[in-house]
Amino acid sequence: MDTAAPRSATGAQTLARGLSALSAVAGAPQGLAVQDVADLLDVHRTIAYRLMSTLVDAGFIAKGDDGRYRGATGLLALRAAGYESLTYATAPVLADLADALGATVALLVIENDEAVALQVLSPRASNYHIAFSMGSRHPLDKGAAGHALMAATAPREGESTEVAETRERGWAITHGQVEPGAWGLAAPVRLPRLGIIACVNVISHREDVVRTSVDRVVETAQRIERLVG
Numbered sequence: 001m002d003t004a005a006p007r008s009a010t011g012a013q014t015l016a017r018g019l020s021a022l023s024a025v026a027g028a029p030q031g032l033a034v035q036d037v038a039d040l041l042d043v044h045r046t047i048a049y050r051l052m053s054t055l056v057d058a059g060f061i062a063k064g065d066d067g068r069y070r071g072a073t074g075l076l077a078l079r080a081a082g083y084e085s086l087t088y089a090t091a092p093v094l095a096d097l098a099d100a101l102g103a104t105v106a107l108l109v110i111e112n113d114e115a116v117a118l119q120v121l122s123p124r125a126s127n128y129h130i131a132f133s134m135g136s137r138h139p140l141d142k143g144a145a146g147h148a149l150m151a152a153t154a155p156r157e158g159e160s161t162e163v164a165e166t167r168e169r170g171w172a173i174t175h176g177q178v179e180p181g182a183w184g185l186a187a188p189v190r191l192p193r194l195g196i197i198a199c200v201n202v203i204s205h206r207e208d209v210v211r212t213s214v215d216r217v218v219e220t221a222q223r224i225e226r227l228v229g
Helices: 007-026 034-041 046-056 074-101 143-151 160-168 207-211 215-228
Strands: 060-062 070-071 104-111 113-122 135-141 172-175 184-190 194-204
Touching: 007 046, 007 070, 034 046, 046 060, 046 070, 046 172, 060 184, 060 215, 074 104, 074 113, 074 194, 074 215, 104 143, 113 143, 135 143, 143 160, 143 172, 143 184, 143 194, 160 172, 172 207, 184 207, 184 215
Parallel strands: none
Antiparallel strands: 060 070, 104 113, 104 194, 113 135, 172 184, 184 194
8 A cells, every 4th residue: 555645745745844944044144054954844954955955946045155044035025025914914003002102113124134124103192202214224233123033033152141031031121222312122023934033113212111011012013923924
């Protein structure tokens, strides 16, 4: 009796593994080695290598001189579509949060080891709030958003205590790291199916607003994961 899996089932499994590998690489700015992928997928190193080679040939990832795989230009079209879906789905959610807190709320993503504002919404009924532009960027090692984005990736050697603590508790608060005098609060948003790592970020000059909004911001991040992920 032939006990081999049907071709369609085998193909679906291969596709699922390939998508998982692609999502993992897209969410790892430091890159992933073949063994990292094999461990992640719980497969033999040879299978992981074949998957990565296929993704390289398709232009979605590239192998660096250090032997690690990182995102390539083929991801740009996928990310553009993912960003469009993300901004459309999250705008009402973030607008509600901004109005409820009376503070500026942003959705940031990782781009080339920087935190980039994909969407920024200001409270509609507040006359005084901090504002910044979509496309604004800052280093990942600065600010609550940077910590939250880094916490959503695999641990890095030598990463800061703030990032490790953010990964454990699910949110970060900082003061004056990006904007002098400003308080920041951020919670990671993990969207592996889109190959996107994002975070919800609140920025205010009022410490009380930030510190009393942790649960609301974490809940918003989780709601976005359900809506989009």
